[in-house]
Amino acid sequence: QATRACHGLFPKRVLMEVIFQLASRSNISAIFAVSDEGHVFRALRYRLSKGRHFHAxxxxxxxxxxxxxxxxxxxxxxxxxxxxxxxxxxxxxxxEYRRRFALLDDIAASVQARIDPAVVSGKIQTKI
Known part of the structure; x- marks a missing residue:
């Protein structure tokens, strides 16, 4: 149902769009991600107990x-x-793609509206 509500986009793809927007607004220059081989469940101590439960x-x-x-x-x-x-x-x-693009545009606008410009610029001001 979540995929249908997102006009065919998987929820994890929508979440990545939020991450891309946060990275963009925060002047992050690179995003790194763990591979299947680097996942914690691939570690020796998890192989017997949780290694079989790697679903994605x-x-x-x-x-x-x-x-x-x-x-x-x-x-x-x-x-x-x-x-x-x-x-x-x-x-x-x-x-369907127009609806997807509209959803992604709404997400971008929502992220932008909720990020405090002072936090993004690194000039955090305390209010007394």
Whole structure:
């Protein structure tokens, strides 16, 4: 239901959009992510107990976000996701993509409206 409510975007993809927006507003120059091999459940102490319960592939998700694998344990993610041009999208899917893009624009506006400019600039002021 969450995917349907997000017009076909997986919730983890929507969450990544929030992270991209926060990174952009905070002048972060790189986003790094752990690979499947680097996940804590791959550690020797977890292999027997929790190693079998690894349900999702981080590597596939990071690759789908156009991430770049830096090592067997680490990915570097883009700072923003490129959107397809509406002309490249099949006409029967364009309405859904317009709704997706509107949702992503709303998320960006919401993040921007909620971040205190003083915190982002590093000039935190205390109110007395």
């Amino acid at each position: 592939s981080y590597d596939e998700f990071w690759e789908g976000l156009n991430g770049k694998k830096l090592s067997p344990f680490c990915w570097q993610l883009p700072l923003q996701m490129e959107r397809k041009a509406l002309e490249e999208i099949a006409s029967k899917k364009r309405a």
